[in-house]
Amino acid sequence: MSNWWSLKVSEIKKSKHSYVLLAPYMILFAVFTVLPVIMSMVLSFTYFNMLEFPKFIGWHNYSRLFLEDDIFLIAIKNTILFAVITGPVSYIACFVFAWIINELSPKLRAFMTLVFYAPSISGNVFFIWLMIFSGDRYGIMNGLLLKLGILMEPIQWLKEEQYILAIIIIVQLWLSLGTGFLAFIAGLQTVDRTLYEAGAVDGIRNRWQELWYITLPSMRPQLMFGAVIQITTSLAVSDVSIALAGFPSVNYAAETIVTHLIDYGTTRFEMGFASSIATVLFIIMLSTNLIVQKLLRKVGE
Amino acid sequence: MVLPLVYAINNAFKPLDEIFLFPPTLFVRNPTLNNFSDLLNLLGESWVPFSRYIFNTVFITLTGVIGHVIFASAAAFPLAKHRFPGKKSLFQVVVLSLMFTPAVTAIPNYMVMSWLGLIDTYWAVIVPAFSYSLGLYLMKQFMEQMPDALLEAAKIDGASEYRIFWTIVMPNVKPAWLTLVILQFQILWGSDGNGFIYSEQLKSLHFAANQIIYGGIARAGAAAAVALILMSVPITLFVFSQSKIIETMASSGMKD
Numbered sequence: 184m185s186n187w188w189s190l191k192v193s194e195i196k197k198s199k200h201s202y203v204l205l206a207p208y209m210i211l212f213a214v215f216t217v218l219p220v221i222m223s224m225v226l227s228f229t230y231f232n233m234l235e236f237p238k239f240i241g242w243h244n245y246s247r248l249f250l251e252d253d254i255f256l257i258a259i260k261n262t263i264l265f266a267v268i269t270g271p272v273s274y275i276a277c278f279v280f281a282w283i284i285n286e287l288s289p290k291l292r293a294f295m296t297l298v299f300y301a302p303s304i305s306g307n308v309f310f311i312w313l314m315i316f317s318g319d320r321y322g323i324m325n326g327l328l329l330k331l332g333i334l335m336e337p338i339q340w341l342k343e344e345q346y347i348l349a350i351i352i353i354v355q356l357w358l359s360l361g362t363g364f365l366a367f368i369a370g371l372q373t374v375d376r377t378l379y380e381a382g383a384v385d386g387i388r389n390r391w392q393e394l395w396y397i398t399l400p401s402m403r404p405q406l407m408f409g410a411v412i413q414i415t416t417s418l419a420v421s422d423v424s425i426a427l428a429g430f431p432s433v434n435y436a437a438e439t440i441v442t443h444l445i446d447y448g449t450t451r452f453e454m455g456f457a458s459s460i461a462t463v464l465f466i467i468m469l470s471t472n473l474i475v476q477k478l479l480r481k482v483g484e
Numbered sequence: 485m486v487l488p489l490v491y492a493i494n495n496a497f498k499p500l501d502e503i504f505l506f507p508p509t510l511f512v513r514n515p516t517l518n519n520f521s522d523l524l525n526l527l528g529e530s531w532v533p534f535s536r537y538i539f540n541t542v543f544i545t546l547t548g549v550i551g552h553v554i555f556a557s558a559a560a561f562p563l564a565k566h567r568f569p570g571k572k573s574l575f576q577v578v579v580l581s582l583m584f585t586p587a588v589t590a591i592p593n594y595m596v597m598s599w600l601g602l603i604d605t606y607w608a609v610i611v612p613a614f615s616y617s618l619g620l621y622l623m624k625q626f627m628e629q630m631p632d633a634l635l636e637a638a639k640i641d642g643a644s645e646y647r648i649f650w651t652i653v654m655p656n657v658k659p660a661w662l663t664l665v666i667l668q669f670q671i672l673w674g675s676d677g678n679g680f681i682y683s684e685q686l687k688s689l690h691f692a693a694n695q696i697i698y699g700g701i702a703r704a705g706a707a708a709a710v711a712l713i714l715m716s717v718p719i720t721l722f723v724f725s726q727s728k729i730i731e732t733m734a735s736s737g738m739k740d
Contacts, residue, residue: 191569198568200645208559209574211615214596216581219589226592293726297719298486304666304722305715306674306690310697311492314704323491326508357488362618362667362733369733404737411582411738419585441587448591449679457591465588472583476738 220465227459232452244459254435255460258443261348262418265439266471268352270417273359277409280360281367282394296368303361309423312354316340316427344436347428351437354423359416363409370405374398399482407479411472418468421445440464492715495708496520503704519705526696526706532684534692541689544606545672548613552668553661556619561649563620564627565635575624579738581617590679597680608680613672619664625735626660627653659728666725670718690714 195202227244229237248255284295302308315323318339325337340346378397387393399406421441424430428437431446440460448457490510495503497515527534562568563575586593593612594603602608630653638648654661676691693714697707722729 194569198562198566201562201566201568201571204558204562204645204649205574208555208615208620211555211611212578212581212617212620215593215612215615216589216617217577219592219596220584222592222595223589296726296730297723300722301489301719302485304670304718305489306670306718308489308492308711308715310707310711311488311495314495315488315491320506321504321508323508323510326506330507357485360485365729366733366736369730370737372730373734402737404739405733407738408736415583415585419587421587441585444587444590454591461588461591465584468584468588469580 223458223461223465226455227462229455229458231455231458233454237455240455244456245463247456248459248463254438255440255443257435258438258440261438262420262440262467264348265352265355265420266414266417269355269359269420270414273356273417274363274410274413276356277360277364277413278367278406281364281371282398284368285371292368296365299360300364303358303364309354309358310426312350312357312427313341316346316350318342341427341429342433344434347432347437351420351424351427354427355417355420358423359413361412361416363412366405366409366412367402370402371398374401403479403482406482407476410475410479414472414475415468418464418471440467492708493712496712498705498708500705503708519709522703523696523706523709526703530692532687536685537687537689537692540606540686541673541675544609544675544688545669547606548610548672549665549668551610551614552616552619553664555614556616556623556664557654557657557661558649560620560623560627561653563624565630565632565653578617578620582621594679603680604682604686606681606686609672609675609678613668616668616671619668622663622667622732622736623657623660625737626657626732629735630656659731662725662728663732666718666721666729669721673714673718 226237228239228241230240230243231237280299284292284299287295317323317325318337318341320326320329320337322337322340324340325334328334329337338346340350374397378401379393382393382397387396419441420439424432424437424439424442425445430442432438432442441464444457444460444464447453447460451457487510494510494512496519497512497517499514499516499518502509502513563571597603597608602611634652634656635648638652643651674690675688676694677686677688681687693710696703696710699707
């Protein structure tokens with residue numbers, strides 16, 4: 184044991200340079216990411232209003248969250264609904280579009296990449312959807328439907344509960360071809376061409392088999408990376424909801440876990456309670472990611 | 485996919501009566517630059533000179549991007565190329581942090597910021613940006629592909645690790661740092677201060693733009709113009725760096 188220990192110590196001494204290079208980043212990472220996660224978990228067991236010292240109250244915040252807070256249940260329902268729809272759809276869309284683009288000539292490929300990627304880097308340009316789904320007849324959607332005679336009078340798209348969720352999903356999907364999409368394009372370009380020739384000899388007959396037995400397994404690392412990005416974004420819907428549906432939305436129809444967290448954290452200053460919301464979100468995000476990672480390891484096996 | 489963007493671009497050049505036309509049109513008929521001159525007038529009236537908002541955003545973006553690239557690359561180098569105790573677990577933690585969003589840590593982050601006395605300063609936005617974990621992740625994956633022979637040769641010549649990092653590693657990972665630049669740029673360029681900045685004179689361009697965008701009917705034209713200006717910057721940047729970014733993303737995969 185002491186031998187092992189002294190070996191470690193000498194290894195650490197030898198790697199002094201590595202630690203020096205790592206230190207600036209890791210200190211900031213610890214202060215702004217690791218510490219806050221731990222603090223959030225600790226605070227979630229307290230009553231804390233930013234003025235008095237936090238008071239330990241055990242599991243009370245959690246029981247209140249799940250048993251008494253009806254709006255949180257709406258938030259969970261919406262978050263899961265968004266994630267279950269936008270997560271897989273955007274993930275598959277990222278791959279399918281990348282796959283199609285990959286067949287194009289380099290110039291066209293670069294152009295199409297830009298077209299698909301543009302919405303996700305244009306910042307808050309999603310406010311344009313406010314004009315498309317505007318409640319008066321000058322909005323594109325109302326204007327079109329009125330002109331075609333489908334509607335007799337304009338619909339308040341963003342103020343009526345039955346439309347809000349669908350609209351947020353559409354916008355969220357529109358924004359979702361981001362980093363994961365780029366990773367897939369890159370991944371497809373790195374697949375070894377000779378594998379396809381070898382596959383043809385081994386009896387792979389059509390493009391689907393080629394996709395399942397060669398392309399997908401070859402780019403499994405990118406698929407896993409893309410999954411992390413898409414899952415995390417699909418569970419964190421908030422900006423779009425706030426921008427389009429307002430905050431709070433009509434009857435909390437567009438409330439998500441993140442908007443609920445913002446509500447308690449920045450409006451009501453119930454920091455302990457808000458921390459328990461954050462902790463629940465943290466657990467949902469982390470466990471979904473880890474489970475999906477496990478599943479993706481099986482692709483093409 | 486493109487239609488909303490086309491609509492956004494066209495709106496910026498529509499005269500006000502065309503924005504409120506029934507039936508609404510996608511394309512502009514009588515293009516005009518009125519919206520942009522309206523925007524200029526609006527900006528001239530703002531309480532804080534508009535150039536201040538521009539300076540704020542440019543300063544935050546530049547400092548944040550440069551610091552991030554240097555800090556993340558310095559940390560990525562030993563993680564990619566050296567062997568030392570704790571390497572695996574440190575990287576694991578960074579990968580785990582890709583799996584949740586900043587919303588999770590927003591409240592404690594505010595407390596940390598106030599302990600550090602950073603509330604209502606640029607640094608509240610800049611310093612956390614240095615340790616953005618996607619950047620470190622991509623940089624480390626990219627550096628792993630660098631041939632070891634390059635580093636060995638320099639070591640034999642007696643160069644220190646820091647020298648190797650700065651003169652050999654950094655020039656060789658240009659595609660990766662361009663990628664870090666654009667990813668971080670996009671975040672900081674669109675930043676509204678994350679709730680840490682209160683003083684009007686420290687607020688960002690994005691914040692000022694939002695006030696115009698949500699300013700109602702009279703400002704619909706100016707709003708379209710400001711939105712076009714804001715989105716054209718990151719898109720232009722991406723056009724010029726696209727091939728490098730794709731090159732970086734090729735190594736982005738997660739290897740167990």
